[in-house]
Structures are given as structure tokens and as C-alpha cells.
Amino acid sequence: MDGRRVVLGVGGGIAAYKVADLLRKLTEVGHDVTVVPTESALKFVGAPTWAALSHHPVASDVWTDADDVPHVQLGRQAELVVVAPATADLVARAAHGLADDLLTNTLLTARCPVLFVPAMHTEMWEHAATAENVAALRRRGAIVLEPATGRLTGTDTGKGRLPEPTEIAQLAELLLRRPDALPGDLRGRHMVVSAGGTREALDPVRFLGNASSGKQGYALAIVAAARGARVTLVAANVDLPDPSGADVVRVTSTADLREAVHKAAEDADVVVMAAAVADFRPSGYADHKIKKSDAGAPPIVLEENPDVLAELVAGRRPDQVLVGFAAETGDARGSVLDHGRAKLARKGCDLLVVNAVGAGKAFGQADNAAVILGTDGTEQAVPLGPKALLAAAVWDAAASRLLS
Ligand code: CTP
Numbered sequence: 447m448d449g450r451r452v453v454l455g456v457g458g459g460i461a462a463y464k465v466a467d468l469l470r471k472l473t474e475v476g477h478d479v480t481v482v483p484t485e486s487a488l489k490f491v492g493a494p495t496w497a498a499l500s501h502h503p504v505a506s507d508v509w510t511d512a513d514d515v516p517h518v519q520l521g522r523q524a525e526l527v528v529v530a531p532a533t534a535d536l537v538a539r540a541a542h543g544l545a546d547d548l549l550t551n552t553l554l555t556a557r558c559p560v561l562f563v564p565a566m567h568t569e570m571w572e573h574a575a576t577a578e579n580v581a582a583l584r585r586r587g588a589i590v591l592e593p594a595t596g597r598l599t600g601t602d603t604g605k606g607r608l609p610e611p612t613e614i615a616q617l618a619e620l621l622l623r624r625p626d627a628l629p630g631d632l633r634g635r636h637m638v639v640s641a642g643g644t645r646e647a648l649d650p651v652r653f654l655g656n657a658s659s660g661k662q663g664y665a666l667a668i669v670a671a672a673r674g675a676r677v678t679l680v681a682a683n684v685d686l687p688d689p690s691g692a693d694v695v696r697v698t699s700t701a702d703l704r705e706a707v708h709k710a711a712e713d714a715d716v717v718v719m720a721a722a723v724a725d726f727r728p729s730g731y732a733d734h735k736i737k738k739s740d741a742g743a744p745p746i747v748l749e750e751n752p753d754v755l756a757e758l759v760a761g762r763r764p765d766q767v768l769v770g771f772a773a774e775t776g777d778a779r780g781s782v783l784d785h786g787r788a789k790l791a792r793k794g795c796d797l798l799v800v801n802a803v804g805a806g807k808a809f810g811q812a813d814n815a816a817v818i819l820g821t822d823g824t825e826q827a828v829p830l831g832p833k834a835l836l837a838a839a840v841w842d843a844a845a846s847r848l849l850s
Pocket of ligand 1: 700719720722723752770773
């Protein structure tokens with residue numbers, strides 16, 4: 447993607463140091479990023495760091511280079527403004543339309559999507575004043591993420607951490623490609639996503655598994671949370687940081703995944719089965735490491751696993767939307783799409799996301815292309831792009847099928 451103009455507003459919180467990494471991620475893919483720190487942000491990370499990483503001069507006030515009228519130009523030219531960390535003070539100033547430094551002026555002149563990434567202590571986040579300020583910003587169309595839960599500045603833990611820079615970068619990239627991709631349309635809804643690949647143990651150290659990285663499922667969880675949903679992410683053997691705003695249930699085998707998905711699905715509005723679930727498991731488990739012997743290679747006898755998606759379809763509530771994924775290669779009997787259409791009919795879910803795999807496609811990659819098939823005959827092609835872009839298209843399709 448061509449470089450786009452991004453303003454990165456940095457608030458005065460300890461998480462400012464993590465935003466240096468976010469800045470790197472945005473510039474590495476070619477975006478032209480101007481950093482606008484508040485004066486207090488500069489107490490945490492100095493102007494030379496922002497200037498060196500962004501290759502642009504850095505100012506906090508409206509008086510520097512006043513002949514360029516930066517407080518108007520920056521906002522007008524921006525295609526995206528990201529505010530991270532959005533401190534309680536910054537959220538309050540933005541919500542009230544104050545314009546007492548370069549960043550708050552920029553927020554008033556910008557007409558592009560604005561993504562606030564709050565980070566503060568739990569008490570400050572939960573305070574009624576902050577809650578009202580966040581609600582005001584959301585009402586006006588700004589995207590305000592939920593903070594992550596975990597270790598805070600001191601020894602305390604709670605809600606208030608800055609989400610991981612990779613997560614923020616994914617959402618920023620999504621908004622640059624689709625400014626309308628994060629409406630708050632899933633607020634009050636419960637979305638369940640399975641991700642990764644299940645492993646079936648042969649002995650204490652060996653398993654049968656597959657190459658799913660979990661990236662697509664994680665992108666689905668990140669995008670759903672950013673659209674306001676409560677998200678349960680059932681993650682099978684995924685080596686990625688927990689998305690903020692998602693309850694992550696870690697599982698290993700198909701049996702574990704099945705139990706976790708059914709439990710989460712009870713009150714779910716949508717279940718997306720993005721996990722690569724093993725169809726078969728070894729029928730026996732050796733409780734010791736299988737040794738080489740003169741008898742040669744031991745045979746592996748397999749038995750069938752339950753089809754979790756089929757079980758969800760069989761036990762569904764009428765208002766629940768069920769989404770399957772089909773990773774296909776195509777063969778002599780039909781193309782990737784032929785197999786996808788047959789699978790949708792066979793599985794009975796509402797939507798099936800069909801993508802081609804093999805030869806370096808989809809598995810483990812940052813990008814994905816797919817066709818979203820609907821039982822109503824709709825077929826929406828999503829061209830190759832970041833997995834968050836496909837995730838947004840899946841949520842659009844699922845949300846349009848939810849009863850209001
Ligand atoms: N799935 C599931 N439980 C299984 C296998 C698959 O819930 N035991 C789900 C996957 O998460 C996915 C969908 O079913 O959403 C399709 O998976 P896939 O393996 O492509 O389907 P299969 O019916 O196993 O078809 P195939 O013969 O092509 O493997």
C-alpha cells in the first residue's frame with residue numbers, strides 16, 4: 447500500500463515508550479507519520495526519539511513554525527489520527543473540544559478517522575467522568591478501544607494497559623484502507639471466535655497438528671472488540687499476544703476446543719469457527735514416549751473427531767449466526783469455490799469463508815484473500831489484503847444477519 451499521512455498523537459503516560467514501537471511499525475510499511483506529543487508525553491519519551499523515528503520535526507505547541515499554521519494543516523492533511531496512549535486527561539480534553547496544544551487543535555481540524563487507544567490506571571478508566579468522555583467521543587464517531595487487562599505501572603494489575611503495538615498497527619492499517627471498518631455496531635453483542643490449530647497427542651512429546659498460525663482468528667477477535675463486542679477467543683496452540691478486549695481460552699486438542707466453544711456459544715450472538723480443527727485423532731495415547739524398535743515403524747490408527755461446527759448448527763438458537771471457514775486447495779473434482787459451495791450446503795452454517803491454501807497461501811501469512819459465501823446465495827470476494835480487512839468483511843456479513 448502507498449504511504450499514507452498519519453498523525454500519531456502521544457499522551458503523557460508511561461505507555462508512551464511502547465508507542466515508539468508502534469511508530470516504527472507504521473513507518474516500516476511506508477506511512478508518512480507526524481508525531482504530535484503533548485508536553486507531558488515529552489517527560490516520558492523525548493522529542494529526539496520521535497523526530498528520529500518519524501523523520502519529521504516534532505512540536506507540542508502551536509507556536510513552533512507558526513507561519514505553516516501547523517495546527518490546521520496537520521489535521522486537514524491527515525488520513526488517520528491515532529492517539530496513544532490516550533490518557534484520562536487527553537480523553538477529557540478531546541471530549542470537551544479543548545484546543546490548548548497542537549494535538550487537541552489537530553483533533554478539531556481532522557476529518558479523517560480518529561483512533562483513541564486509552565491507557566491509564568483502572569480507577570481512572572472506570573471513573574464516571576472518563577466513561578462519559580469516552581461515550582461522548584464514540585457518539586461523535588471516534589473509535590475508542592478498550593484498554594487491555596494486565597500488569598500496570600507498579601505491581602498492580604487490572605484494566606488499563608495499552609494494547610500491543612501490533613494490534614494497534616493492524617487496526618490503523620485497516621482504517622487507512624476502510625475508514626468505515628470499525629463502527630460500534632457490535633456493542634452489547636457476544637462474539638465467539640476459534641483460532642489456531644488443534645493438536646492430537648500421540649505420546650507425551652508428539653502430536654498430530656496442522657500449520658494454522660491463528661492470525662486470521664486473532665484478527666477477527668481484534669476487529670470485533672474494536673467494533674464494541676464482548677469477545678471470547680478460543681485459541682488452539684497460538685503463539686500471539688492476547689488481543690485486548692478478548693477473553694482468551696487456551697486449548698490444545700479438539701476435545702478441549704469443543705468444550706470451550708460450546709460453553710462460550712451458549713450466549714453468543716455469532717460464532718466464527720476460524721480454527722483448523724483436526725478431523726481425526728490417534729485412537730490410542732501412549733503414556734510414555736514411543737521408542738524405536740526392531741518391529742519397525744508403529745502404525746498410527748486414527749478415529750474421527752466430532753465436527754464442532756456441525757454440532758453448533760444442530761443445537762443453534764434461531765437468532766444465532768454461525769460462520770465456518772474452509773481452507774481448500776481445489777483438485778480434479780472441483781475448484782476451491784466448488785468445494786466451498788458444497789461445504790456450505792453440507793455444514794448448514796449461515797456463512798462460509800472460503801480461502802485457498804497451499805503454496806505459501808494463507809497459513810502463517812499476514813495477508814489473506816477469500817470469498818464469503820452465504821446460504822442466501824450471496825458470494826462476496828475479498829481481495830488479498832491484511833487479515834483484519836477480511837475480518838471486517840466477515841463481521842459486516844455476520845452483523846447484517848443479526849436480528850436487531
Ligand atoms: N470444523 C469443526 N470441527 C471439525 C472439523 C472442522 O468445527 N472436526 C470446522 C472448522 O473450524 C471450519 C469448518 O468446520 O470452520 C470447515 O472445516 P474443514 O476442515 O474445511 O471441513 P471438513 O468438513 O472437515 O471438510 P474436509 O473434508 O474438506 O476436511
